[in-house]
Amino acid sequence: MSSPLVVLENVTKTYMLGEIPVEALRGVDLELARGEVVVLLGPSGSGKTTLINIIGGLDTPTTGTVTVAGQDITTAREDQLTRFRRNTVSFIFQSFNLVPTLTARENVELVAEISNSQSDCLDLLRRVGLGERADHFPHQLSGGEQQRVAIARALAKDPLLLLGDEPTGNLDFRTGVAVLEVLREINRSDGLTLLLVTHNEAISQMADTVVRLRSGQVVDVQENESPLPASKIRW
């Protein structure tokens, strides 16, 4: 097997709330293989967002090292980090975070511009089933549609790793499943590595690997022999 895409070694993160230290991550060791769908489970406050932000280069750990695609991002300079964010990882968020003043297509194009990629933005929107809605503004789209735009946007830079922080958190069951189906499909066809953060147990059924986080520590890593297709998930 090829080398893992993401390697975390003894990663800790301590926030200071005034005088009081808050230990969000307490020594996390983790490896993500290329092309996998990984689901990170954990209760609220367990450090999921912190972890995913660190992997995505949005935040730096207090101690430990994080290597993504062979690059140590814990020692990277600001400009190297910017390039990393521009080329290697993509995010989708619970609250979609589309630019409200830009249409669906313009949102996707914006990211393509930033990362200097040649992606066909309309085609990306078609892939997430929104070819017809390309010229609509976010407020004219439903939550599920907005999240699918966010996925198309995330793909525009052709990343190695897609990070999703509660991507279905704001969606109802049916819409959520539709979004997961799109994600799984992309994973299949492009070999894109997927790390999904959630506190929804059901979603772990579609994962190749399930990681459980509790109080800032990884308590369990489980290989899933026969992941369910997203369409079969119920919650």
Add this chain to the structure above:
Amino acid sequence: MPRLPGLYLKLLRDLRGNRSQVAALLAAIVLGIGLFQNTYMAVENLDANYSLFYNNLHFADFTVRINPARDDLIHWVQGIPGVSEVAGRIVKEVKIEQPHADIPSVVGRIISLPSEQRSAINDVRVTSGRYFTGVGRREVLVEGNFARHHDYRPGDTIYVKTGGRRVPFRVSGIVTSPEYLYPIQSKEYLFPTPGTFGVLFMPRRQVEHLFDMSGMINEICVLTKPGQRPRVMAIVQSMMERYGSHEPITREEQPSNKLLTLDMEGLRQTAVVFPMFFLTAAALVVYSVLSRMVRLQRTQIGFLRASGLSRAAVAWHYCLYAVVLGTVGGLIGTIAGQLLSGPFTALYLGVMHLPFRVYAPGLGVAAIAMSIAVGTSLLSALVPALGAARLTPAEAMRPAPQHTGMRLTALLARMAWRVGFAGKLAIRNLLRQGYRLLFTIIGIALGVALVIVSVASLDMTEYTIEYYFRSVRHYDAAVGFTRPASDALVGQIRQWPEVVWSEGTLGIPVTLSHGNNVLDTVLSGIPDHSRVYQLQDQTGQVIEVRQPGIYPTRGAARRLGVTKGQTVRLDYALNSRDLNITVRAPVVAVVEQAFGMGIYAPVDYLYEVFGSRLKIPPGTINGVLVDTKPQMQGALKRRAFDLPQTASVELIADVRGQLDRQMAAADIFTGVMVLFGMTLMLAVVYNTVSMNLLERRRELAALRSLGLSVREMITIVTLENLLAAALGLMIGLPIGWFFSLLVARAFETDQYTIMLHIEWTTYLIAILAVVATAIISQLPGLYSLSRMDLAQAVKMTDT
């Protein structure tokens, strides 16, 4: 269709989404830049037109008065290297008699002009009628200001009294002269007096004949080559010494030109000072709009950074808003200002009865205006933009932290216990808002200050004039004599039926020096227990003019660089080899006075210093100040001119009228300023109040969904805004006062002191206007809140 890159699209749509804020912002920039551009260009245009006028008529570089001498004298001067033109002329003071006019006899000045060709220096421009016809008739050209005041027209007859004869002249034309754009008699006069002073130009021959001065001149006018003036002037002066030459009067010192220059200086100050306030306001609005945008777009910034946009790119993105706003506002302002400056210049030149001939090149000023516009808004965008760039992506993803003044909140909330629910909520909200509250307060403070400073400039001019007439010119008429007289005359005049009170004066021309500072002025003797003069010092204390020494006005003291207690050297201005009077005079007190550089002294001090040498025993006067009965000024004037020694009668009513006319142009300007100030206040206050409400839509909607009635919501918001307004007023009133002080100082010149004085009504107007604006500004927001679909509002996301 070419596509804009996404970030520019976002920028344009953000601007469109904040239409009302952007409009207010542009208004502030346009007002500031437009005002600057208009005024500055107007001054440049005026300057260009005056220069053109001066050049066309060959306005002299300097003139020297001499005792009558043969006119071949000018050939010597012609020979001095550096001289480009010389002209000799005869200048004589006469009386102009107007038997049927309401002022029967006024001071006239006859100036000779070449009979055959046009004068090479100080020529005149004929505005109606024609130049001398040269057919042996007695003819004059009448200076325009005097002609308009007394309605002389070509073909009329004008009577000149000289040497006991009354001689009729035919008016062949009305003219404008570079020396009398403002008809000022001499530098002792502060204002034009077209009612009592007229200039008549006559053919040289005729003047020679009239005064029996064939082949003679008594004044020399010189034009020099560039840069040669000081040298030439020194040579001419020493050359003319034996002809009893006076100090040469340079172009800069020439009374009419000097007043014009002061005018323009004042306008230039205005062009800078007022726009400065406006641009400060604009800067604040840019800052607040952008800070708000950055706060609301936290997650967008987070996303952009997560997508790989660099810090610098984020900072530049937000700076670009300012660049766009500055450019657009600057362009509109510059163009509007350029367009307005034409009519404005014409208006001003119209007052001077000069045609509008040339436009000054405007590109330089426009470039300055544009850089100020872009620079100001860029500068004020810097802090929010850098703030946006500093956000780490992870931080940006989380909701903004709430700034709080927790302890203060608790304290005030407890204090407000009795105010009831709405009051408590209002205070708590107000304090929880932190930066938003700060913006509202600053916005209101600035609004108040803007209104105060603009209205106060009206107050201050009015007060300054009022004060002048109350303290130093507290009489109805001043009669000046051709030669010293006995103060028995004062008693005689007091017996006249028109007169309530009269008082003698003695004015002696002096030169004062202190270190390198020199001042030529008139020392006015004030009798003990004067009822006419009520001099005050800077603190408003009445000054008793009794102690020996001099009492300079603030302007004079500043020019000399002296303060109370120091001594200055005092020379008789007409000192010569045979007569030399010099003493050291103590400065007893400094007189607060708006205009002029006069110096006062107890009249007894003058007798003491000059009495024996100038042969003016105690009791000698050369003028009388008179208080008249109401409506009797005209009668007094006629009677005064019946006295053989009367040279001039100056009615304060005329002076005041003239001054008011003089101020009319300035008042137009101040009126515009008030309008601008009010508009800007509207923009600023509307912006801060409406923006604040907009940001709190969700919060208020949530309260509404929890059962707050529309009525309660309105009460809370209104109370909040009133509280913020109260805090803003507390800061704004002193700031307004301080701005006014800056304006008063900025406009101070040697000749003119503006007194800081703000009417309480001005404060009241400012307070009412701002509070009313604040309340009105919240209405649209409140209306839409009261009609809002609550379900949608609570889940509404910020944009």
